[in-house]
Amino acid sequence: MIPTSEPTARLRPGEGAIARLACLVLQPVLTRVVRRVATRHPSLFARLGPHQATDFLIDPVELPFALHLRPDPQALVFRAVPRDTAPQAGATIRGRFLLLLELIDAEQDGDAAFFSRDLEVSGDTEAVVRLRNALDDMDGSLAEEASAMFGAPGRAVLARLRRAYPDATKPQEYA
Amino acid sequence: MSLAELICPAGTPAALRTAVDAGADAVYCGFQDATNARNFPGLNFTPDELAEAVTYAHARGTKVLLALNTYPPAGKVDLWRHAADTGARLGVDAFIVADMGVADYIARTYPGIRLHLSVQAAASSPEATRYYCENFGVKRVVLPRILTIPEIRQLRREIPCEIETFIFGNHGLMVEGRCSLTNYLTGQSTNMDGVCSPASDVEYVRDADGSMSSQLAGFTIDRFGVDEKAGYPTICKGRYAAPHRPEGYYAFEEPISLNLSRLLPELIEAGVHAFKIEGRQRSKSYVRGVVRAFRAAVDDIKAGREANIADLIALTEGQKQTQGAFETKKWR
Known part of the structure; x- marks a missing residue:
């Protein structure tokens, strides 16, 4: 279950300054990551169809900022934005950060996360479905690809993130 | 003899490779x-992708x-x-x-398939x-999810083809191929357009x-x-208020999935040839988890072990x- 019922645009105490600083620090990383993904996985754009031009807001609920994605191969946008200045999104995807990361990497099932209410979507549902299917058709792990771009420190951050989160929605093998 | 083949879903090439690697007998x-x-947005295969998938x-x-399992509108075959x-x-x-015209075309044009x-x-x-079977040479029937195991066993004796049953996944008991609920609300047909609750008409608030x-x-x-689990936004899984149930209730079916893992030995004994896992619209994660689980279970049963x-x-x-x-027939 998503731990807060706060609407996306509402700021938590002290979030504004932290969010702006985090966005500034993160932006070069996000730009590098999205360009690499676009170069290595060009086929994902075909599955997006008309929603290459859609503005997606990806909202990791426990982080002080959201992520704005416009997957237009001619003008890619992937940036961290403070919630109070987030653009009007065509579709919003909301959940815990690591869940969102694992959905991208097909470590978790999106429908299952939706059924359990750990994942929320709003806005243009077709855009969300296309994005999900496009990402799901990619081989390998985006998270590992991205973390590997930053060498050992990047991989260490990813490993720490994975350890920090419980894994509630995966099937329990042979329980 | 039942071979207990596992028939597994793939909505994308990556999901197909996942299913194959997880132990699918067929995808x-x-x-x-x-x-x-x-026929969902961003899902399924181009001809080039299918060629690579077949090779893999x-x-x-x-x-x-x-799957060519929708019905062509009249004159648009x-x-x-x-x-x-x-x-x-x-x-x-x-x-x-599903369609007799499609079956007839394939039976005449490609009798070897x-x-x-x-x-x-x-x-x-x-x-x-x-x-x-007699008119189109059908070799296998995928049964609607309305029969008990004794009924399946009896049916097996009376038909000249293999039987495939669903074992896991979305559980809709509407009469397949004849459900017009989506069409009623959206103008798009589950049976002819291949879309049940098209995403373009779905909104979560x-x-x-x-x-x-x-x-x-x-x-x-x-x-x-806040604390309730959710389901698919399909009309047959909707919850409605009615004069006799003003609090709202699941009038047709409730959000729930089929899981026949416990019945696998009986189904194999009844002569079911193949087991279908539903879920082409689901992720690689789902495909990997479900196919692995049923692969292990079927292999255990074939080897005489408890699954x-x-x-x-x-x-x-x-x-x-x-x-x-x-x-049991008492279900719903």
Whole structure:
């Protein structure tokens, strides 16, 4: 279950300054990551169809900022934005950060996360479905690809993130 | 003799490779158009992708079944015939069909390729099944989810083809191939356009108290409280208020998934040849988890061991599961 019922645009105490600083620090990383993904996985754009031009807001609920994605191969946008200045999104995807990361990497099932209410979507549902299917058709792990771009420190951050989160929605093998 | 083949879903090439690697005996998939009943945005295969998929699967001993299981509108059969021509050229192992015209075209044009009768044909009697076998050479029937195991055992004795049953996944007991609920609200047909609750007509609305409404074409289908598990936004799984149930209730079906893992030995003994896992619209994660679990279970049973199936409840709709009519006719 998503731990807060706060609407996306509402700021938590002290979030504004932290969010702006985090966005500034993160932006070069996000730009590098999205360009690499676009170069290595060009086929994902075909599955997006008309929603290459859609503005997606990806909202990791426990982080002080959201992520704005416009997957237009001619003008890619992937940036961290403070919630109070987030653009009007065509579709919003909301959940815990690591869940969102694992959905991208097909470590978790999106429908299952939706059924359990750990994942929320709003806005243009077709855009969300296309994005999900496009990402799901990619081989390998985006998270590992991205973390590997930053060498050992990047991989260490990813490993720490994975350890920090419980894994509630995966099937329990042979329980 | 039952071979207990595992028939596994693939909505994308990556999902197909995942299914093959997880132990599928056969993978079923469709093209990116109305010729199959999972015509969802961003899903399915281009002809080039299917060619690569067939190569990948065949190299590992896995069959590829092409779903052409929707009904062409009158006079508009070219799309289905073209899809069959493409599938035949690419070397698919069988076509899964529902429409008699499509079945007839394939039977005449490609007599060497197997025809499987889709659940969308809703053939549940010996008479109906024999008709398809005798007239179109159908080799396997995918049974609607309305029969008990004793009924399946009896049916097996009366038909000249293999039986495939669903064992896991979405559980809709509407009469397959004849459900017009989506058409009623959206103008798009599950049976002819391949879309049940098209995503373009679906909206989720979050209320201030944390509850969530799912809407189809502007009509509220269900409203989930903060602590309630959710389901698909399909009309048959909707919760409605009625004069005799003003509090709202699941009038047709509830959000729940089929899981027959406990009944596998009985189904094999009853002569079921193949087991279908539903879920071409689901992720690689789902495909990997479910296929691995049933691969292990089927292998255990074949080896005379007790099957120890994985707990798949986290992957079920509404996080609930049932054995449905397979266990008892009292279901719904």
